[in-house]
Amino acid sequence: MNALRVGNASGFYGDRFNAWREMLDGGELDVLTGDYLAELTMLILGRDRLRDPSLGYAKTFLRQLEGCLGTALDRGVRLVTNAGGLNPAGLAAALTALADRLGLRIRIGYVEGDALDRPDALTANAYLGAFGIAACLDAGADVVVTGRVTDASLTVGPAIARFGWGRDDLDALAGATVAGHLIECGAQVTGGNFSFFTELPDGGHRPGFPIAEIHPDGSAVVTKHSGTGGAVTVETVTAQLLYEVGGPAYLGPDVVTRLDTVRLGQDGPDRVRITGVRGTPPPPTLKVGVANLGGFRNSMTFVLCGLDIPAKAALVRGQLAAAVGTEGLEFVLARTDHPDASDTEAASALLHVHLRDSDRARAGRAFSAATVELALASYPGCTLTTPPGEATPYGVFTADTVPQDAVAHVAVLPDGTRLPIPPPPRTCLQGSPVQQNPLTGGPSLHPTRRGALGELVGARSGDKGGDANLGVWARTDATWAWLRGWLTVERLAELLPETAPLAVERYELPNLRAVNFVLRGLLGPGVAASTRFDPQAKALGELLRSRSVDLPADLPGSGR
Numbered sequence: 001m002n003a004l005r006v007g008n009a010s011g012f013y014g015d016r017f018n019a020w021r022e023m024l025d026g027g028e029l030d031v032l033t034g035d036y037l038a039e040l041t042m043l044i045l046g047r048d049r050l051r052d053p054s055l056g057y058a059k060t061f062l063r064q065l066e067g068c069l070g071t072a073l074d075r076g077v078r079l080v081t082n083a084g085g086l087n088p089a090g091l092a093a094a095l096t097a098l099a100d101r102l103g104l105r106i107r108i109g110y111v112e113g114d115a116l117d118r119p120d121a122l123t124a125n126a127y128l129g130a131f132g133i134a135a136c137l138d139a140g141a142d143v144v145v146t147g148r149v150t151d152a153s154l155t156v157g158p159a160i161a162r163f164g165w166g167r168d169d170l171d172a173l174a175g176a177t178v179a180g181h182l183i184e185c186g187a188q189v190t191g192g193n194f195s196f197f198t199e200l201p202d203g204g205h206r207p208g209f210p211i212a213e214i215h216p217d218g219s220a221v222v223t224k225h226s227g228t229g230g231a232v233t234v235e236t237v238t239a240q241l242l243y244e245v246g247g248p249a250y251l252g253p254d255v256v257t258r259l260d261t262v263r264l265g266q267d268g269p270d271r272v273r274i275t276g277v278r279g280t281p282p283p284p285t286l287k288v289g290v291a292n293l294g295g296f297r298n299s300m301t302f303v304l305c306g307l308d309i310p311a312k313a314a315l316v317r318g319q320l321a322a323a324v325g326t327e328g329l330e331f332v333l334a335r336t337d338h339p340d341a342s343d344t345e346a347a348s349a350l351l352h353v354h355l356r357d358s359d360r361a362r363a364g365r366a367f368s369a370a371t372v373e374l375a376l377a378s379y380p381g382c383t384l385t386t387p388p389g390e391a392t393p394y395g396v397f398t399a400d401t402v403p404q405d406a407v408a409h410v411a412v413l414p415d416g417t418r419l420p421i422p423p424p425p426r427t428c429l430q431g432s433p434v435q436q437n438p439l440t441g442g443p444s445l446h447p448t449r450r451g452a453l454g455e456l457v458g459a460r461s462g463d464k465g466g467d468a469n470l471g472v473w474a475r476t477d478a479t480w481a482w483l484r485g486w487l488t489v490e491r492l493a494e495l496l497p498e499t500a501p502l503a504v505e506r507y508e509l510p511n512l513r514a515v516n517f518v519l520r521g522l523l524g525p526g527v528a529a530s531t532r533f534d535p536q537a538k539a540l541g542e543l544l545r546s547r548s549v550d551l552p553a554d555l556p557g558s559g560r
Contacts, residue, residue, distance in 0.1 A: 003213040003221075004162045006155050006179070010034035010081070011186030013041045013058050019186070019209050021068045024077060026225035029211070030162075032072065033154040034061065034081040035184045039465060039526065042148070043291045043395035045085040046122040056086035062094055070104055073142060080133060080154050084145040086123060088112050089412070091145050106143060107414035109136025113407055113421075114148040122293055122395065126286040126407045129253035130173075132421045133157025135411035139419075148289065150252055152180030155212060163216045167254070167424050174257040174279025175218025177250070182222050182240050182274075183210040189222060189240040191230030193538070195458035195545060202229045223271045232270040235458060235475070238512050242471025244462040246518045247507045253286050253404065254424065255279040260509055276511075282424050285401040289465075292398075294529050295356055296363040296391035300371040302351040303383045309337060309349045312379035316351055319378060323370040324362065330354040330531055350385075354531040356394070363391035397465050397526035447553040453495075454545025455557030457483060461541035468522040468537035470544065473514035480513035482552055487515055495547045496540070498522070 007029045009019040013036040016022075023032055036058040049056035061083035065072075072079055084091040088110040099106040111132035118124035125148035134157045136144040144157070159165065159176040182189050187207040191197060197204035208228025213221040222232055230236075241262065248260035258278045267273040304312045313333050321329060332352040341347035353371065357363040368388035375382055404423035411419045456479050461470045472487060474480035493500035503520040522537060523530045534540065551557070 001163065001216050003215050004031065004159055005029050005211055005213050006031045006033060006158055006183070007211045008033050008035070008183040008186055008209055010036055011184065011188060012036065012038050013044070013060065015186055016209075017060070017064060020064045021071075022228075023209055023225070024068050024071045024075065026208075026228065029075075029077045031078050031080060031158040033183070034079075034083060035151050035154060035186075036061065036081065036083045037085060037148060037151075039289060039291070039397045039463075041085070042123050042125065042289060043397065046291055046395075047393070049086055050122075054087075054090055057088070057091035057094070058083035058085055061091070062098055065095070066098065066102070069099065069106070070102060073104060073106065078137060078141070078158070079143045080137075080146075080158060081144075082146045082149055082151075082154060084110060084147045086115065086125070086147060088145045088147045092412075095143060095145070107141050108143045108145065109139060109141035109414050110144065110412050111136065111146040111149065111410070112412065113409040116288060116402065116407075118290065120292075121290050123291040124288060124400075126288050126402055127253060128286070128407070128409050129153055130156035130160055131254065132409055132411040134160035135419050135421060136413060137161035139413040139415070139417075141414050151184035152177045152252065153254075155180030155183060155214070156254065159214045159218075169218075170255050170279035170281065171277065172216070172218030172279075173255040175220060175274065175277040176214055177252055177255060177257045177279075178241070178259075178262055178274055178277050179212040179214055179220035179222065181250075182237060183212050185240060185243065186210065187230060188243065189236055190224050190228075190232055191236050193460070194236055194239055195454065195460070195541070196235065200231050205229060207231075218277060220274045221267055221271050222274065232272055234264045234266055234272055235473070237264055237272045237274075238473050238514065239458060239460040239471075241512065242460045242469075242473065242509075242514055242516055244464055244469055245471070245516060246469065247505065247516075248509060249280075251283055251287075253282055255282055260511060263511055282404075284404055284426055286404055286407060288400040288402050290398045290400055292396050294394050294396040294525060295358040296360045297354065297356045297394045297529070298363045298367050298389065298391045299352060299354045299531070300368055300388075301385040302353065302371070303348050303381075303385060304351055304379065305337070305344055305348040305381045309333075309335070313349075313351050315379050316353070316374065319374055320353060320370060323373075324355065324367050328356045328363070330356075332531070332533070334533065352531075352533075356529070356531075357391075360391050365390065367391075394529045395526070396529050399465050448550035449553045450548055451551045451557060452545065453547050453549050453551070454542075456551060456555055457545065459541030459545050461537050461539070463523055463536040463538075466521055466523045466526050468519045468540060469516060470519060470537075470540055471514055471516040472541070472544065473512055476555075477513070479555055480510075482555065483513075484508060484510075484515060489517070492517060492544075495544060495549070
């Protein structure tokens with residue numbers, strides 16, 4: 001049986017608009033997927049639905065398909081997307097109307113049941129698996145729309161439909177899960193956000209979107225259309241494999257994928273083969289994403305130029321605390337100033353002031369106007385980067401679980417038939433992910449040289465609610481032998497002091513020459529509420545790579 005070619009044209013709500021057209025025109029595909037549902041997106045869609053109950057789906061998807069839906073139908077490329085968000089039936093109806101307007105005949109299936117009744121929540125959605133998608137495809141759907149499914153399910157579902165896998169084909173399901181995880185973030189696996197982007201053939205200017213060629217046994221090859229930018233290498237794939245994961249046991253609704261069994265190998269130019277993936281039975285529960293409105297927030301930034309920066313910041317703190325009170329008030333001083341600078345910008349630090357409150361009025365003009373009123377009554381050279389503004393609502397994302405058999409997973413087939421998707425047989429995890437004991441490392445026995453950690457290693461970081469993950473991989477076996485003993489939890493706390501007070505889990509993935517850290521609570525109440533300069537922890541890996549450390553002198557760097 002031929003491999004199934006699954007492409008991806010969207011990694012988030014706001015990704016490259018023309019990617020659907022580019023992927024359909026770029027070469028052969030069997031299925032084209034699109035992922036739109038980051039945790040922040042669920043909050044956005046929830047607010048959309050509050051304004052208009054007929055909304056709640058990713059409207060951009062309709063505009064993207066307007067010019068290429070006919071192409072997909074003509075070429076027999078089936079489309080699978082979670083752009084249905086909070087209202088998959090609504091998006092399915094809108095797609096039907098679009099097809100009618102374009103004079104196209106289309107068969108649409110959709111998956112529902114992820115939405116849970118939580119009266120106290122803005123949104124509450126279980127992460128469904130792939131078998132509902134497969135049922136729609138088996139029934140002849142040209143397009144399958146879902147709400148909240150796991151990102152990898154968009155790829156796993158078509159593979160189930162093509163190869164006829166059942167619930168007990170755990171290794172195959174796990175292999176397809178890895179393939180789905182690798183392509184679901186679009187160009188991130190083809191060189192986007194890649195630590196060594198300067199080594200890419202085009203310098204990373206416009207990476208193409210990815211394709212997974214999935215085989216009947218679940219093994220796969222990640223590639224891209226010929227002539228597109230970026231690259232697919234073992235390292236670009238390693239970087240994406242480490243993105244937003246925790247321990248070696250990667251939990252999903254259909255299978256627990258053992259990331260420590262994944263083997264990667266270059267299979268030709270822009271082709272990386274994934275083999276050896278093992279799966280174990282899924283857990284008895286599904287993850288649930290819960291989004292709530294947390295209140296209102298506002299921010300203003302003071303420019304502090306020249307001398308006495310700490311004293312200037314202290315004066316602003318005291319003046320604003322007296323004006324608006326201290327509750328919910330937060331100050332972050334960014335020392336962007338340089339001594340003896342010849343221009344104002346280089347001589348200036350930034351004092352970011354944030355206020356969060358349940359009272360829109362206090363967080364709004366009462367706060368921002370109070371900052372502006374200091375313009376002639378505070379430190380010398382007082383200036384702000386923005387005029388006063390109103391408060392904006394922010395959301396809080398939390399994770400919960402629900403028994404798999406408590407969710408009514410339903411595939412609505414193109415003819416309107418509602419097909420219940422039974423949960424997997426009740427079974428418990430064979431074992432929970434176990435935190436590996438941090439290695440002590442100890443003093444280096446090698447001669448050392450001072451240099452940036454990123455000369456020897458790559459990194460990829462990201463967010464999961466209030467937590468973050470930070471994956472670090474070595475480029476050679478020799479570097480891995482050093483890294484695994486050197487980069488401990490304690491060392492990480494030295495290099496990234498904000499992680500010191502957190503609960504930090506450390507896992508090793510030797511097949512990838514990588515360690516992964518899960519940083520509990522780094523992002524506080526989550527991306528939408530975080531006031532960190534890097535609220536999604538996307539740059540955390542690059543911060544780590546920039547730190548100067550004692551590197552083994554006998555390990556060659558990357559030439560920086």
